[in-house]
Amino acid sequence: xxxxxxxxxxxxxxxxxxxxxxxxxxxxxxEMDGNRRYARKNGKRVEEGHRQGYVSLDRAMxxxxxxxxxxxxxxxxxxxxxxxxxxxxxxxxxxxxxxLREISQPGAALDEWGTxxxxxxxxxxxxxxxxxxxxxxxxxxxxxxxxILNFCMPYTSQHEITTAVRxxxxxxxxxxxxxxxxITEQTIDDHLxxxxxGSPPLDVFVRTSGVKRLSGxxxxxxxxxxQIHMIDPCWPEFGLLDLLPILLDYQRKVWATAxxx
Numbered sequence: 001x002x003x004x005x006x007x008x009x010x011x012x013x014x015x016x017x018x019x020x021x022x023x024x025x026x027x028x029x030x031e032m033d034g035n036r037r038y039a040r041k042n043g044k045r046v047e048e049g050h051r052q053g054y055v056s057l058d059r060a061m062x063x064x065x066x067x068x069x070x071x072x073x074x075x076x077x078x079x080x081x082x083x084x085x086x087x088x089x090x091x092x093x094x095x096x097x098x099x100l101r102e103i104s105q106p107g108a109a110l111d112e113w114g115t116x117x118x119x120x121x122x123x124x125x126x127x128x129x130x131x132x133x134x135x136x137x138x139x140x141x142x143x144x145x146x147x148i149l150n151f152c153m154p155y156t157s158q159h160e161i162t163t164a165v166r167x168x169x170x171x172x173x174x175x176x177x178x179x180x181x182x183i184t185e186q187t188i189d190d191h192l193x194x195x196x197x198g199s200p201p202l203d204v205f206v207r208t209s210g211v212k213r214l215s216g217x218x219x220x221x222x223x224x225x226x227q228i229h230m231i232d233p234c235w236p237e238f239g240l241l242d243l244l245p246i247l248l249d250y251q252r253k254v255w256a257t258a259x260x261x
Contacts, residue, residue, distance in 0.1 A: 012240050019247055020067050023254040025203035027071040027194075030060060031217050034209030034234025041234070047091045052236035054099050058109060059239055065113040065147055067247070071199040075217045077153035079122060093126070096153065097133045104137035114146025120193040121155035148199055155193075157219035164191035194221060202226045204250055208235040208242075227253065 032053055039049025057074065064072050076096065082089060103109035103117075110117055119134040126134070134151075165183065168191055172181045189195060194202075202221040207214075210232040214222060222228065229246050231238075 015244060016066055022251045024067050025069055025250055026200040027073070027202050028064065028069055028204040029073045029202055029206065029218050031075045031207035031215070032057065032235040033207055033211055035236060037209055038234035038236045046088055047095065049236060050092055050095055056236045056238050061109070061113050061115065061149065063240060063243055065115065069147065071148040071150065073150035073152060073194060073199065073218065075152050075155065077155070078216060079125065079154040079156045079159060082125065082154065093130050097130045100133040100137045104140045110137070110141040110144060114144050115141060115149045116144045117141045117149050117151060118197040119151045119153065120197070121153050122159055125154050148197060150194055150197060150199060152217070156216040158216060160193050161188065161220055164188045167191045192220060204246060205229065206231065206246060208233055208238050
């Protein structure tokens with residue numbers, strides 16, 4: 001390691017050590033957008049852009065684990081993404097299977113991060129091999145209790161909200177609790193996929209690649225208390241220097257709100 005690299009690393013650790021002393025988000029969402037754009041910009045195949053995205057995820061999860069962020073939710077694959085060219089979908093599915101098996105090995109990334117993995121979404125749409133890898137990763141990481149990683153695939157908010165409403169109605173019919181039964185915001189919130197795995201309310205939402213929309217990701221969870229950041233770097237480029245201003249802004253707003261009380 002060069003002296004410059006060593007200095008950058010030490011400065012990053014120093015900044016993180018300061019940040020962790022202040023208020024830290026309990027739940028952060030990462031819409032990992034821009035893998036394909038990154039690949040085109042750098043003259044690489046689309047698959048290489050997705051593969052580099054997993055390097056960025058590893059980097060982000062190490063930072064979140066160090067900062068003791070309780071829950072991280074990432075948008076790994078949308079239900080609509082199945083409409084992409086079959087060759088690209090197949091390559092992504094193979095990469096997801098590979099990475100799920102890789103990070104869930106004993107002593108590998110999930111253990112290193114102290115992270116319990118939960119796969120959220122319409123899992124029956126996934127190829128059987130990916131479903132098996134997801135289940136294996138969940139089982140192998142169930143003992144980890146430092147952070148939760150919600151891996152959303154294949155997922156859309158529309159499906160999550162519809163599933164939550166159906167669950168509320170199904171439970172009421174099952175229990176015979178139909179007299180005066182009401183569907184409220186709270187009952188839906190309690191049955192969302194993120195709530196069922198124990199994730200707290202969403203504090204910070206980050207989307208990379210400069211696109212300024214939610215695109216079907218955690219649309220219910222994004223509320224007036226959620227700080228939303230749409231940033232320019234593509235996901236494979238995301239790192240500490242992108243996360244720092246987001247966390248500083250979160251701390252500034254938390255302190256500003258506390259001072260008004």
